[in-house]
Amino acid sequence: MTSVLRMTEQRRIILEELRKLRTHPTANEVYEIVRRRLPRISLGTVYRNLEILSETGMILKLEMAGTQKRFDGKTENHYHVRCLGCGRVDDVAIEPISLIDSALDGVSDYRIVWHRLEFMGFCPKCQFNMNGVLKNNSKDYLGNNH
Amino acid sequence: MTSVLRMTEQRRIILEELRKLRTHPTANEVYEIVRRRLPRISLGTVYRNLEILSETGMILKLEMAGTQKRFDGKTENHYHVRCLGCGRVDDVAIEPISLIDSALDGVSDYRIVWHRLEFMGFCPKCQFNMNGVLKNNSKDYLGNNH
């Protein structure tokens, strides 16, 4: 019934690279990185492995603001902060607030399992670069990717 | 410099329909709905208007878990709850917790502007239907759309 996972070289290297990174790459970024070690790997293989690795819980699939899925080698539940200027995503060094899950008790019919909290703001670099730019880029406020 | 927005019939009807809905349709769903009143409207026009309306703040663009963008005629900042079973998205009837924005004070270099909080759980219908299904669909837990 349950199929046996094989640790192929491709899968192992994808996992290794993902765990090295502090960023949250898209599938294509993973492909570019892994390709430096495995020049003949295909993008399809990267997609298939990211899918499988996240199904098994070995990595995290982040489906956040923006169109492209991003992946994270860190699997503990944690929060992210996204820069409204450049789209950069960082981890946040605070513990998940489990109290939040009960905020809907008695308010909603849903049975809450967990929550996703994403902070939106400006990274240090963009705070520096963004004098007067903001009003012309209002669309970026809602989470465009780049 | 700043271009003048025209309230065309297409734009007005998109806005009207979006404000009527309690759901959070995708661009294509908006297209299907609006088409009942404007059979000749094109999908491209719907996309362009959803983009413009969200830039001006008349609607909200939700770029959440899952691939497709969804849109919301309600513009006040509010939270959403997403069903892990069927992908349905509902509004949550609690006030945004502004205290959350200061959770990163002293922890992160980012200047936080706002936050997005999304609850994940099971809607009443899926709670009912989901006896024993869960373990076989573990991939759905991370936010797949359907």
Add this chain to the structure above:
DNA sequence: CTAACTGCAAAGGTTTTGCTTCTGG
């Protein structure tokens, strides 16, 4: 051995864009 996996290429689905015509103000 053989089920799981890979590379490749093609298909699918969503969103954007170029172009010509039309229209709101």
Add this chain to the structure above:
DNA sequence: CCAGAAGCAAAACCTTTGCAGTTAG
């Protein structure tokens, strides 16, 4: 009027899939 918008179709993206050959265990 005429800048902004619409319709249409093609292009651009991102992701998934079918298939034939390869490989981990």
